Structures are given as structure tokens and as C-alpha cells.
Amino acid sequence: MSIHRSMSLADWGQLVLLSVVWGGSYLFVGLAVQELPPPVIVLARVAIGGFALVAVAGLSGMRLPLTVAWWLPITVMSILNNIIPWNLITWAQTEVPSGLAAIFNAATPLFTVLLAQVLTDDEKMTVGKLAGVVLGLAGVAVLIGPSALAGARADLWAQAALLAAAMSYALSGIWARRFSDRPPLATAAGQMVASTVMMIPITLALVPGWTPAMPGPPTIVSVLCLALLSTAFGYLLVFRIVRSAGATNLSLVTLLIPVTAVLLGVVVLDESLDARAGVGMALIALGLTAIDGRIGRRLSRALRRGTA
Incomplete structure (x- = not known):
């Protein structure tokens, strides 16, 4: 499979949109967790999102194959991209601040670059990428600020869990490359169905004494937004980006999420943008430019022409 080293304008647009959709999930989870146990939220997220995706697939005349060869790689994807990281991150955030968790999550592109060097033939590491x-x-780290590092002495097991989650996300991005010949809708729907089947016994094991009760409207709306927007729509974007731009470029969304969160705060909540945030976003922009590589290649060609 050929993967473009540089993303098109459409790829960048989809990546930014995904960062907004996934950035909003922190708000939805923050509201829902006030009334629901974390495993229940994860189960509702994949079950409702999966139902929506299967319904859309059915209405479009698409049927999910009933073969082991089709479902086995989908199940692996579900484990790497949903079951492992979502449960690890949920548990870890009971021990560390959300800002520190975001910094650990932003390590996903670093793991992806390193793993892609070993596991792929066409996404090799370059100086620019690294x-x-x-x-x-x-x-x-600069954008989130020093307050996030207040949890740096927190439970080492929680920090290890966050690193493991970032590693799992990186592996899932590389694993997703094998679905490039499948419709994104079918892959996303299958992933949510498999995640739902696995989360049912996990939820029963983790919250055996939980008694269901009707949550309030804010929680219901948050869970629906989390399932339909952040999950169903988000994973349609994921497989489109992987198919057109590759696993390394997909992982860049973890660098963009803090930026979109800050900018949404400025636009929606009328928050102020201080100098630290500006420096942080500038560093992220430089990093994304270096990974994209087009400007560097153009400068290199210009220098070669100038010395010829």
C-alpha cells in the first residue's frame, strides 16, 4: 500500500475536524462521569455508536461479512484502539491530572514514528519526522503549562498506563493500514460492534454492584454526543485519513487536540490567549510542518538550484 508522505489539503482538513471531534470528547466524558461509572460510559459509547454505524451501513445497502477472516483483524483493531487505551486512560485519570494525561497521550506520534520504522515499508523514519x-x-507541554506537571510525582503505575495507552494507539494506527481496501463505514461499524461485545463482560466485571438509574439530561446528551459525534463520526474520519495519509499522519491528531481545545475556549467561552499558549501552538505548528516535509523539500530544491 502506498502512503503519501505529505498530506493534501483535504487530509489536513479531516485531521483538524477529527481533532475538534475528539477534543470535545473530554467535555462529554467529564460531564457523564459525574453520574455514570467509567466502564459504563465506554460501553454506552461503543454500543450506541456501533448501532448508529450499523444502521447507516444497512440503509446504504452495506452488509458486514460473517466470516472469521473479516472479523479477526477488526477485533484486534478494537482491542488496540478502544478496549486497551480507553480503559487505561479512564483508570489513570483517577490518579493524575488531565493535563499530564494529555501530554502522555501526545506521545502517540513519537511511538508511531518509531514503530512504523520497524513494522512498515513505506512510512520510514526521517530526521524531519522525528x-x-x-x-x-x-x-x-508548553501549551498545557507547568500546572500539568504538578502530577509528575503521581502514581508511577498510572503514568505507565498512560504510556501504554499511547503505545496501543500507535499500534492501532499501523494495524489500521490493512483496512485500506475496505469501506471506512464497514470498518468503523465492525470495530464498534466488536468493542461492544468485549465491553459487556468487562463492564460486568469492573462494576458488579452498580444499579442502573435514569441519569439527568446533561449526562444523556453527553453520552449521545460522545457516541454519535466523537465515536461514530470520528472513526469514519480515522479510516479515511489512514487510507489516504497513513498511520503517522493520523497520529498527529493528538498534537492538534490541545490546540483546538484552546482555540474553542477562546471562540466559544471568550477565554484569553496568553503568550505561553501562543508559543506552544507555534512549536506544534513547526513540528507539523517538519513532519509534513513539503516546505523543507522546497527549500532544499531552491538551495540546490541556487548553488548549481
Whole structure:
């Protein structure tokens, strides 16, 4: 499979849209967790999102195959991209601040670059990619600010869980490459169905004594937004981006999420944008530019022409 080293304008647009959709999930989870246990939220997220995707697939005349060869790789994707990271992150955030968790999550592109070097033939590491990821990670740390590092002495197991979640996300991005010949709708629907089947026994095991009760309207709306917007729509974008731009470029969304969160706060909540946020976003922009590589290649060609 051929993967473009540089993303098109459409790819960048989809990546930014995904960062907005996934950035909003933190708000939805924050509201829902006030009334629902985390495993229940994860189960509702994949079940409702999966139902919506299967319904859309059915209305469009698409049927999910009933073969082991089709479902086995989908199940692996569900484990790497949903079951492992979502449960690890949910548990870890009971021990560490959300800002520190975001910094750990932003390590996903670094893991992706390193893993892609070993596991792929067409997404090899370059100096620009590695430098760009490091710049982007530094930008996220600056953007979130020193307050996030207040949890740096927190439970080492929680920090290890966050690193494991980032590694799992990176592996899932590379694994998703094998679905490039499948319609994104079918892949996303299958992933949510498999995640739902696995989350049912996990939820029963983690919250055995929980008694269901009707949550309030804010919680219901938050869960629906989390399932339909952040999950169903979000994963349609995921498989489109992987198919056209590759796993490394998809992982850049973890660098963009803090940026969109800050900008949404400025636009929607009338929050102020301080100098630290500006420096952080500038570092992230430099990192993304280095990873994209087009400007560097143009400068290199211009220098070669100038010395010829």
C-alpha cells in the first residue's frame, strides 16, 4: 500500500475536524462521569455508536461479512484502539491530572514514528519526522503549562498506563493500514460492534454492584454526543485519513487536540490567549510542518538550484 508522505489539503482538513471531534470528547466524558461509572460510559459509547454505524451501513445497502477472516483483524483493531487505551486512560485519570494525561497521550506520534520504522515499508523514519514529533510534544507541554506537571510525582503505575495507552494507539494506527481496501463505514461499524461485545463482560466485571438509574439530561446528551459525534463520526474520519495519509499522519491528531481545545475556549467561552499558549501552538505548528516535509523539500530544491 502506498502512503503519501505529505498530506493534501483535504487530509489536513479531516485531521483538524477529527481533532475538534475528539477534543470535545473530554467535555462529554467529564460531564457523564459525574453520574455514570467509567466502564459504563465506554460501553454506552461503543454500543450506541456501533448501532448508529450499523444502521447507516444497512440503509446504504452495506452488509458486514460473517466470516472469521473479516472479523479477526477488526477485533484486534478494537482491542488496540478502544478496549486497551480507553480503559487505561479512564483508570489513570483517577490518579493524575488531565493535563499530564494529555501530554502522555501526545506521545502517540513519537511511538508511531518509531514503530512504523520497524513494522512498515513505506512510512520510514526521517530526521524531519522525528524532529517534528519532538517539537510537537514540546509544544503540547508548553501549551498545557507547568500546572500539568504538578502530577509528575503521581502514581508511577498510572503514568505507565498512560504510556501504554499511547503505545496501543500507535499500534492501532499501523494495524489500521490493512483496512485500506475496505469501506471506512464497514470498518468503523465492525470495530464498534466488536468493542461492544468485549465491553459487556468487562463492564460486568469492573462494576458488579452498580444499579442502573435514569441519569439527568446533561449526562444523556453527553453520552449521545460522545457516541454519535466523537465515536461514530470520528472513526469514519480515522479510516479515511489512514487510507489516504497513513498511520503517522493520523497520529498527529493528538498534537492538534490541545490546540483546538484552546482555540474553542477562546471562540466559544471568550477565554484569553496568553503568550505561553501562543508559543506552544507555534512549536506544534513547526513540528507539523517538519513532519509534513513539503516546505523543507522546497527549500532544499531552491538551495540546490541556487548553488548549481
